[in-house]
Amino acid sequence: MLYRLIRPAIFALDAERAHRLTVAALKFWSPPAPDFVAGPLATRVAGLHFPNPVGMAAGFDKDAEVPDALLALGFGFAEVGSITPQPQPGNPRPRLFRLAEDEAVINRMGFNNGGCAAAMQNLAARPRKGILGINVGANKDSADRVADYAHMTRAMAPLADYLVVNISSPNTPGLRALQDEAALVGLLDAVLEARGESAGADRSHLPPIFLKVAPDLEPADVDAISRIAIDKALGALVVSNTTIARPPLNSAHAGEAGGLSGAPLKGPALERLRDFRKATGGAIPLVGVGGIATAEDAFARIRAGASLVQLYSAMIYAGPGIARDITAGLELLMRQYGFGSIAEAVGTE
Numbered sequence: 001m002l003y004r005l006i007r008p009a010i011f012a013l014d015a016e017r018a019h020r021l022t023v024a025a026l027k028f029w030s031p032p033a034p035d036f037v038a039g040p041l042a043t044r045v046a047g048l049h050f051p052n053p054v055g056m057a058a059g060f061d062k063d064a065e066v067p068d069a070l071l072a073l074g075f076g077f078a079e080v081g082s083i084t085p086q087p088q089p090g091n092p093r094p095r096l097f098r099l100a101e102d103e104a105v106i107n108r109m110g111f112n113n114g115g116c117a118a119a120m121q122n123l124a125a126r127p128r129k130g131i132l133g134i135n136v137g138a139n140k141d142s143a144d145r146v147a148d149y150a151h152m153t154r155a156m157a158p159l160a161d162y163l164v165v166n167i168s169s170p171n172t173p174g175l176r177a178l179q180d181e182a183a184l185v186g187l188l189d190a191v192l193e194a195r196g197e198s199a200g201a202d203r204s205h206l207p208p209i210f211l212k213v214a215p216d217l218e219p220a221d222v223d224a225i226s227r228i229a230i231d232k233a234l235g236a237l238v239v240s241n242t243t244i245a246r247p248p249l250n251s252a253h254a255g256e257a258g259g260l261s262g263a264p265l266k267g268p269a270l271e272r273l274r275d276f277r278k279a280t281g282g283a284i285p286l287v288g289v290g291g292i293a294t295a296e297d298a299f300a301r302i303r304a305g306a307s308l309v310q311l312y313s314a315m316i317y318a319g320p321g322i323a324r325d326i327t328a329g330l331e332l333l334m335r336q337y338g339f340g341s342i343a344e345a346v347g348t349e
Ligand SMILES: Cc1cc2nc3c(=O)[nH]c(=O)nc-3n(C[C@H](O)[C@H](O)[C@H](O)COP(=O)(O)O)c2cc1C
Pocket: 057, 058, 059, 060, 062, 081, 082, 096, 105, 107, 109, 111, 135, 166, 169, 212, 240, 241, 242, 261, 262, 263, 265, 289, 290, 291, 292, 310, 311, 312, 313, 314
């Protein structure tokens, strides 16, 4: 309600400036990480206990500045990043566009972030409470991108509840080629080896590795990625990142280059999730993301095979109460459909 009142003022600002102000406000608020409450939406995925299945997607908190504030807003988990080994400025501005008429966003940020050391410092003082995902990427001008992912895995594994290998950003040229079969096997082998090294003698803390994929994949890619993910015993597949496709749009910024997210991604991301559910046969958990804005959207994604869901763009339009709205609605839907738990509802479509 309050957000609806102040939204015009926020939308009068340049989108990236509005985002910086939002993160600054959350930082100022700086609530403590909430305690785990095993309520009706609690669920266990990849060996981790989530208080609810609705998470904040990567890209909102690129430098791991406010994960606890996101958890305090009611998200069941917070994914920070993408973080690269070296700091990098990203693409020239403007590079973030609201498509209000389409409830969508186009971004070509290009992995702007403060780098590995800055993120580690931000997370150093954090109590280990609540589920923190750390999403890692490669520097744009890196000579060895696989080495970048290995480096990030080694550095972040001790701080993360799960790690996400993001090879699906459309804004780092050539990055998505790592989704190709041979490249992907080599990359995941390097990441898994780096994770083992990071643990040292302490094998008790090996965060599961999630892989985040693009929605713009052919059926053969879906099959190959599914096979590899199962073979490498990944913790989950995150389906999906933003799309380079351009369905019909109504906003002035529709022609901007970059990745499209929000409402127009809902259908394609749901379809891709179904493809992955079919290809994996439920052998590996899926995280559904792309265009989720309501409890009905989240529930549909869960019934299509997602054990967890995430969102980002919808928060721009609905405000910071969105996690609580969706979780409240999910509870009702579960009861209405007679499911005793989220896990019971997964893949029942
Ligand atoms: C401004 C912006 C920045 C993003 N940055 C990242 C990123 O750094 N790493 C990543 O894996 N995904 C990133 N994403 C993708 C989101 O995590 C998510 O996959 C995508 O936006 C679809 O979800 P949505 O429709 O709920 O926004 C970004 C999205 C937006 C809108």
